[in-house]
Amino acid sequence: MTTCKNCKIAINSNFCPNCGHPAVLKRIDAHYIAHEIEHVLHFERGILYTIRELITTPGKNVRHYISENRSRLVKPIIFIIVTSLIYSILSHFFHIEDKYISYYESQHSTTSKMFLWIQGHYGYANIIIGIFIALWTKLFFKKYGFNLFEIIILLCFVLGMSMLIYALFALVEGIAHQSVMTYASILALLYGVWSVGQFFDPTKLSNYLKAFFAYMLGFITFMLSVFAIGSGIDFIFH
Structure with missing residues (x-):
């Protein structure tokens, strides 16, 4: 014994x-x-299966995951971490972000250092941006009764797929030496708007408009928050 x-x-x-x-x-x-x-990675309830389900009917599948069956898809936190890692590896290997994301200011300011970190780690910064998008999504779709944490789970899946879109285009750009990441940004935004709108009610056009504004305002408030925090730290300690 x-x-x-x-x-x-x-x-x-x-x-x-x-x-x-x-x-x-x-x-x-x-x-x-x-x-x-x-x-x-196994197909049944693994990343490949999850990707397939999120390509076809993302909103429906995530809603099913939250409300009925949480064993069909990969855990959302694992999913967004893995996909962000994939994008980060490809981006650093091909030096993708250096061509598109730049922030020039005094290298000694906290704000500059924060934006430079975002520039070099956009895959992980995207996770933080998701929280801001979730707050606006919660505000715009509050009548549907989903709490903030459920919306964050939705965005983990959606932003995870966005990272795969970025990763695919980064691979194409790195191999073909053609600037295509702008198209990746547009496609990722459209995918996110489509997924969020479908999650709440795919029959209402207004839901897709709300999703678009949630995305835009989430990104804007994230950038403003970074600027405010950096400026505040510089003001207090310098």
């Missing part, structure tokens, strides 16, 4: 009857790593 390492009760089987924790953990080896990668 041994003791469960997780909940500390005595067990005499291979798994704890209380929490399901294995009595003896297997060592981490190549098989374990391969299994973990397969768990993330």
Whole structure:
């Protein structure tokens, strides 16, 4: 008889009857790593399956995920982190962001440093921007009864797909040496507006207009917040 390492009760089987924790953990080896990668990428309820579902009917599938079945799609936080990582790797490899995002000011100001971080890490900054978009989305669609956290989950999926759009166009630009990232921005915006509008009610044109303004105002308020925080820090400490 041994003791469960997780909940500390005595067990005499291979798994704890209380929490399901294995009595003896297997060592981490190549098989374990391969299994973990397969768990993330496998088609059923994996990233590939999630991407397929989010291409066809994103709003419907995310709404189903939130309201009915949370096992069909990849966890939204994992999804946006992985897709942002994919974009960041491609962007840094091909030096994509250096061509499109620039901020010139005193290199010693906090505001400048914050914008330069955004310039170099747009994939991760996009996650923060999503919170601002979520706030405006909550305001515009409050009659539908979804709380802020549910809307953030929606945007994790939507912005994750946007990162894949950026990643695809970054790959094309890096290989073909053609400036196409502007088209990626337009396509990502259209996808986001379409997805959010479809999530709430695909039959109402006004929902797509609200989604568009939520996106625009989210981005604007994010940039203003960065400027205000940076300027405030500089004012206090300099």
